[in-house]
Amino acid sequence: MNRNLLGVAVVAAGLMATPTFAQGVDPKLPTYRAVSGVSGNLKSIGSDTLNNLMTLWTEGFRAAYPNVQIEIEGKGSSTAPPALIAGTSNFGPMSRPMRAAESDEFQKKFGYKPAVVRAAVDALAVYVHKDNPIRCLSLQQVDAIFSKARKGGGTKDLVRWGDVGLTGEWADKPISLYGRNSASGTYGYFKEVALFNGDYKDSVKEQPGSSTVVQGVASDKFAMGYSGVGYKTADVRSVPISAREGRTCFDATAENAYAGDYPISRFLYIYVNKNPNQAFEPVRAEFIRFIYSRQGQEAVVKDGYFPVTADLAAQDLKDLGITVGSGS
């Protein structure tokens, strides 16, 4: 499902002049301008991957509307749907798409599916210690390293660095694995795409946050872990990944994520409760418009993720029934 959605992004990106994406946001995105009559309280409950990003958006949004109060709680993507269903939150940020069961539960209560905002693009990077000489890994190798099921078709369990071609002092050292806890959308998404839905090995050290994974890898020379690309520090290196054995490896960069070359990239979503027959109330509509503005997508870059394109933004805004640039 995810890759299909990314396919849309690929098409959208293909229509654009790609080199403009180096670090900046799509210049076609509108600059956000405040409109009058926006006030109220908002609450967001959901993904911890999106926690910082939601905070940055909130800070930006509150600069435009000082009267709006926004509260953010981020304990994992799985906490978003129950909160939306119970009505305790207005936004449900998730780092994976809602499962059918969750969305059905929502529909049972309200009679319509939750609406979705594709707010940013994230690449899940496979991190190793900065001194690790490894150049390239295929998705099958990643699967055989992290999973005990090896559903990706790997023939051999990979446990030592020598098994993936390293020599010298590395060859006989076991690969020390770091990952996320099971409430996290990152955990679920990595399992779905990189592990082909196989189970994680028991030796994966489950961490409470994305940043903890990076810190674990930074302090453990023979470690490997996965996390959002935004959490990269100078102490770790992201390994280029190829979709299949023998193909070219691509690093986790914005260009490769847009082009679909980097195999573990995903959208970051914000789910909202929107009755298709009613218009949004101004405060939520404006928040979504802010996310899809230049300032909103600059915050995405600031947090280390990749911004979405203007075309995708326009598409999503149209689906949500929000007029583009009504305030400008």
Next chain:
Amino acid sequence: MTTETLTAPSNAVAARRRRTFGSDVSASGEPAQWALGGALALGIVLIAGFLLLVFWNGVATFFPKPIVALTLTDGSTIAGPIRRSEEFRVPPNELASLPPPVQALIRDDGGMAERQLIQIGNFDLYNEDFRWVPSYLVAGASRPRDLVLMERLEWGPFVGRVKQVVEDGRPLADGDPLPTGLDAVHRKARDRWQQIRRIERGDIGVVNHDIDGIRLEVRRLELRHGPDHERVVAARRAAEPELARLRTQYDTLAAEARRLRQEDARTTITLADTGGREKSMRLSEITRFVPANDLSLLGALGVYFDRWGEFLADEPREANTEGGVMPAIFGTFVMTLMMVLVVAPFGVLTALYLREYARQGRIVAIVRISVNNLAGVPSIVYGVFGVGFFAYLVGGSIDQWFYAERLPSPTFGTGGILWASLTLALLTVPVVIVATEEALSAVPRSVREGSLACGASKWQTIKYIVLPRALPGIMTGLILAMARGAGEVAPLMLVGVVKLAPELPMDGFFPFIHLERSFMHLGFHIYDVGFQSRNSEAGKPMVFVTTMLLIGLIFVMNLAAIVIRNRLKRKFVGAQF
């Protein structure tokens, strides 16, 4: 041994030999003394080591470090404070690409070389904030006086030079190293920025609060009488002029803020990194200039304390990695205080009944064991109970009865400072009960009997004789409970602590104390900055500083309680027999 010596005097010599061999040591208790002393020493070393680690890392964080400019062998330059350095083994393929003399040098060192972690800043230009630089790639290092570290509202610090400052279209004259008069202009820009914030947060906040109040009043009537009832219509009509007045007020304030913003945008600064890449921004976006290479010790101390001031008094910025922790300090303090207010009467009354009134028997013993076991329940379990019982059940009901006009957004039906305090009170109540019971049982029987013999009733005896003497012990229990409560994080994450709370639980709006609001907490702040922030490298020093602050806060609260306890003790020392 002694009996043996007494019964068999003829064997005295042998006995003495045995005695010196086996008994002397244990009798004088030397091994026990060593073990006890060793255990104490180990404890002290662990605690001192931990405190030293926290303070060593925390105290130095805000001190400005010199900015080093490095020219690399490929001709490029980078600059920034050095965070730390380490030895590493140079990878073979990288070694092969180096010029032969460098290779030989590294080989002489056993293949090892040094590298330094530079805080290069300028995240908006480079897309990274830290970089490791191996020493063999460095052609030259210097500390130019005109390099400045600028702390900004957004994007983290900028390391580079000030190219130009323009105030209202007029550029400032160049100075050494910063343009002349920059200080005054900068202060003016920051004041303006503060003023904008005051208007937006404070004045506009009041207007919005009033508008919201009117909306809720109408909604309440709607719920009671139905949407088309005459009273609702009348209320709506009555609210119209007031709303219109408030909206005009809002427009005036917003226009004033807009005007100030435009004025603010006319004072700009242009920065350049060491490579010459330029970046322009509003001067008010820079919070502090730190010309670290041009600072005297006094100047450096000024920056140091200024940063501390910001940390203690300001709100967090940039997803909590920068700015201050004032809301978290406040939240921790208020929550702990509320917890003590709840747990003190609750725990003391329970213990009083258990010790003074209840017939000591099997049931009381079971109750006592249960209380002791409660202390061993994992704190997260209390959190689950708190969110299920307090927030969802009690809070949900309160919402339906009293705050129906605000639904579906919950008022008390979600985590908040009241529920967090109650949950922590439950968590710490066993400590208070046990300590109070101990204190009550330590009051001598003779004192009670004396009081009863004088004709006092049981309650009079408890009130005037037992409780005052037990008070210091009870206070000790409260101190322990407070320390445990203030440091607890896990259950709070479920019952009301959030990453960013928009408002403090106390403010100038009626009823002034808002028990339903979620809050920020120092313990959670540590967890959040340390484990959840994007840039863990930049977050690490903040973790130590915040930890230091939390320890300090608990220390101060405990100290206050200890002082009170000692005063009480002294008061009763004279009254003892």
